[in-house]
Amino acid sequence: MSDTPSPVRTERNGAILLVTLDRPKANAIDLTTSRIMGEVFRDFRDDPDLRVAILTAAGEKFFCPGWDLKAAAEGDAVDGDYGVGGFGGLQELRDMNKPVIAAVNGIACGGGLELALSADMILAAEHATFALPEIRSGTVADAASIKLPKRIPYHIAMELLLTGRWFGADEALRWGLVNEFLPADRLMERAWELARLLESGPPLVYAAIKEIVRDAEGARFQDTMNRITRRQLRSVDVLYSSEDQLEGARAFAEKRDPVWKGR
Known part of the structure; x- marks a missing residue:
């Protein structure tokens, strides 16, 4: 060793x-x-x-x-x-x-x-x-x-x-x-x-942001927007189906800080 x-x-x-x-x-x-x-x-x-x-x-x-x-x-x-x-x-x-x-x-x-x-x-x-x-x-x-x-x-x-x-x-x-x-x-x-x-922030949102930025770097604006809308970017698809997205909406409605779980 x-x-x-x-x-x-x-x-x-x-x-x-x-x-x-x-x-x-x-x-x-x-x-x-x-x-x-x-x-x-x-x-x-x-x-x-x-x-x-x-x-x-x-x-x-x-x-x-x-x-x-x-x-x-x-x-x-x-x-x-x-x-x-x-x-x-x-x-x-x-x-x-x-x-x-x-x-x-x-x-x-x-x-x-x-x-x-x-x-x-x-x-x-x-x-x-x-x-x-x-x-x-x-x-x-x-x-x-x-x-x-x-x-x-x-x-x-x-x-x-x-x-x-x-x-x-x-x-x-x-x-x-x-x-x-x-x-x-x-x-x-x-x-x-x-x-x-x-x-302290939402990890699934961070993942979506980074994947969108990478995808958009070599693409036309509308092409990336279409992939987001059609949930063709994996991190975006995970985010839109997540507990965290629901938690964000609930926390806003209940006027409290969200508790992010990354799922």
Whole structure:
């Protein structure tokens, strides 16, 4: 049995899962780490007792610089098997219908920024910095090239992709890339506050929202609306037949807070 600590730590608190990337010195991701992260997020997705995840990293300097180039130089294939969820465990994980909050506690560049983009909400420490420097290494930030022009103004996204320049948390907020930036000592407090708010919400509605958003990304408005109306999206069909939907209506009529059971 290996005495090497896992590069990914998890902590359960109620229905919230805290996932901490902890791979000194910089929290870079190699194939083994990516596969572990995929297993962690797959298990989170499939656990009915978990509703929200927070993704952060150990230390104060690095969130994640992306791919471990030293490991790659030693034979870790860049195009290797990243695991069940693709790079970082989240990027290509199918049917992830639970909210994930990224708490970016430092440098997030390359694949580390792409990892943050895989979350539903991004909080950043004031000192966090971001970049997509792949252009300088003669390669492409593939996931960011797909996602970024859909998230922020096209010309800004192209500038960041084509120049690889660094930018701070204040600029990330200006373009809507992050939800908030906070003093470093408030970052996790705010992440837990937001996670507890989501923990108290209706999990079946969250699932429906996430599936609708995914479906709509590559579809015409009316096509997705038709699939919703015809209950062709699984999470929507489950929601419309659920105890929780009836509970929501009853709670409203009775002027009380609903009690969500996720069924």
